[in-house]
Amino acid sequence: MEKKSLGPSTLVFPMPSFLIGSMVNGKPNVMTCAWGGVACGNPPIISIAVRPSRYSYLGIQENETFSVNVPNADMAVQADYCGIVSGKKKNKIEVCEYSIFYGHLETAPMIEECPINLECKLINNIELGSHNLLLGEVVDTFVSENCFTDGQLDINIIKPLVYSPGPVNAYQTLSEILAPAFKCGKELVHKK
Numbered sequence: 001m002e003k004k005s006l007g008p009s010t011l012v013f014p015m016p017s018f019l020i021g022s023m024v025n026g027k028p029n030v031m032t033c034a035w036g037g038v039a040c041g042n043p044p045i046i047s048i049a050v051r052p053s054r055y056s057y058l059g060i061q062e063n064e065t066f067s068v069n070v071p072n073a074d075m076a077v078q079a080d081y082c083g084i085v086s087g088k089k090k091n092k093i094e095v096c097e098y099s100i101f102y103g104h105l106e107t108a109p110m111i112e113e114c115p116i117n118l119e120c121k122l123i124n125n126i127e128l129g130s131h132n133l134l135l136g137e138v139v140d141t142f143v144s145e146n147c148f149t150d151g152q153l154d155i156n157i158i159k160p161l162v163y164s165p166g167p168v169n170a171y172q173t174l175s176e177i178l179a180p181a182f183k184c185g186k187e188l189v190h191k192k
């Protein structure tokens with residue numbers, strides 16, 4: 001198949017729509033962050049790419065803590081708002097009517113309404129260009145109790161909000177489960 005070159009880009013699908021919680025000037029703040037993911041399993045480390053001009057960046061740098069909150073598909077409007085308005089100008093937590101809770105750290109506010117919350121300690125801050133890569137070691141993971149079915153995490157209840165960049169530029173849900181991971185490829189293991 002012929003390929004069309006688009007030049008250097010960061011085009012990957014899908015992206016998360018993390019809500020990053022931080023304490024800025026003594027108040028909790030939330031910003032939307034699509035450029036994030038898993039950086040290490042043991043110890044558990046999450047990476048987020050944040051422009052130093054963000055209000056959130058000030059608080060993360062000062063306190064060396066932040067939270068990663070995974071919003072549910074029903075939270076698209078609030079997630080978008082937290083990505084287009086700065087905490088410098090508005091109290092986004094009040095506007096979104098989020099309930100804030102804390103775990104082990106005093107400066108990593110988490111959003112109760114999000115099904116998954118990761119409480120993180122900043123362990124590295126790497127200047128890359130437009131964005132700094134912030135690495136957060138996860139201190140604890142919180143999951144809403146209603147997200148379990150028969151004791152197992154239920155992805156259909158968590159229903160994470162995902163972001164599709166580029167020309168799509170929209171929030172989406174995950175689609176159907178296709179095949180079991182670390183398993184369905186086995187049918188090719190013995191193929192010559």
Ligand SMILES: Cc1cc2nc3c(=O)[nH]c(=O)nc-3n(C[C@H](O)[C@H](O)[C@H](O)COP(=O)(O)O)c2cc1C
Binds near residue numbers: 031036079
């Ligand atoms: C879908 C979406 C994804 C975003 N992803 C990022 C990101 O990965 N990194 C970043 O620095 N800003 C990102 N932003 C922009 C910030 O969320 C936005 O500038 C926000 O107002 C910053 O809030 P603050 O000034 O209160 O920290 C994103 C915005 C949207 C709508």
